Every structure is written in C-alpha cells, then in structure tokens.
Amino acid sequence: MTGTGLEFSRGERAKAAAKLMVGWVALLWLLEVVDVISGHALDGLGITPREPSELVDVVPAAFIHFGFAHVAANSIPLLVMGFLAALGGLRRFAAVCAVIIVADGIGVWLIAPAHTNTAGASGLIFGLFGYLLITGFVERRPLGIVAGLLVGAVWGGAILAGLAPTQSGVSWQAHLIGLVSGVAVAFWSGRRRTPARAIQG
Numbered sequence: 001m002t003g004t005g006l007e008f009s010r011g012e013r014a015k016a017a018a019k020l021m022v023g024w025v026a027l028l029w030l031l032e033v034v035d036v037i038s039g040h041a042l043d044g045l046g047i048t049p050r051e052p053s054e055l056v057d058v059v060p061a062a063f064i065h066f067g068f069a070h071v072a073a074n075s076i077p078l079l080v081m082g083f084l085a086a087l088g089g090l091r092r093f094a095a096v097c098a099v100i101i102v103a104d105g106i107g108v109w110l111i112a113p114a115h116t117n118t119a120g121a122s123g124l125i126f127g128l129f130g131y132l133l134i135t136g137f138v139e140r141r142p143l144g145i146v147a148g149l150l151v152g153a154v155w156g157g158a159i160l161a162g163l164a165p166t167q168s169g170v171s172w173q174a175h176l177i178g179l180v181s182g183v184a185v186a187f188w189s190g191r192r193r194t195p196a197r198a199i200q201g
Helices: 003-037 041-045 052-057 068-086 090-111 122-139 142-162 172-193
Strands: none
Touching: 003 041, 003 068, 003 090, 052 090, 068 090, 068 122, 068 142, 090 122, 090 172, 122 142, 122 172, 142 172
C-alpha cells in the first residue's frame, strides 16, 4: 500500500471513530433529557444488586445517568478515551466495550451494597482507561504506548481518586471492576493479535 493510501485509511478510521463517539455522547445527553421529561423514569434501569430481575439492566445501566452533572462529568473522558480506543477498529472497539460493560454490570450486581441503584458510563470509562494504558505495551505498538501514557498522565489522578471507597454516592465497585475488565481485555485481545515468533528447532 502506498503512503497516500495508508494516510487515507487512517484518516477514514479517525473520522469514523470521531463520529461514533460524538454520537455516543449525544445519545447519553438525549437519554438524560428523556429521563428528566419523564420524571426520571429511566433511573429504574440502573442496577440493584442481587435481584435476579435486575440482570436485564446490566447493559442499559451504562447509558443512564442521575442528572445532567453526572452526564457532563462522564462526557469528555468517554469521548476522548473512546475515540482513542476506536482508532484500533470499530469492530474491535465494539467488542472491547461490550465485554467491559457486561463484566462491569455483572460485577456491580454481585458486590455492590444492598439497596443501591448504580448507573452511568464511568465503569466503561475506567475500563477504557485500563485498556488504553495496557494495550500498547502488550501489542508493542509505539503509538499505542504513547496514547496510554497520555491518558495516564491526564486522567491517572482522577482514576485513583475514583477507586477510593470513601466517596459518598460514587460506586468504587463499578470503577474497580471496570478498570480490571479493561486491563484483562487488553491482555486478551493483544495476545490474539500478536503473531507467534518462529523458533527453529
């Protein structure tokens, strides 16, 4: 492939990733508008732990927020981290997000305190943080390593603070499970993509 063709494919991939994440964040805001108009009817899509009927809310909970301030706090990190992760390919990005969302939701369902309602994109954000931080090193891609270091420098302090169990009204369980899920996905997907070395016997 010529240099021009390579640049074009990278540009198209970046454009597709940007459109996807702008649309994703716009959807979160639209859902919150609907939630407010409906008298917060969508808040019931959050996860109440260890209730069998709540397992159907594992995925929807990642798209529901408790107020516009909650959406605003998650919008920029989701937009940036999602964009960087989606540069690796939209199919791969969809699989990574699906695994993180489902693993995080089930984890919250299992270990969150009783009589709580957990929702929001922060579990996915913590997962994408862990994924971006690790995947470049696992796949030995210089650009991926740079992206991971950049994300770590910008959001590392906030991520550590979000893991503290002392914050009232914040699910450190969702944050921790999301982070672990993202790291695990990075190792799993990285090993699948890294070709085996040929060793002569």
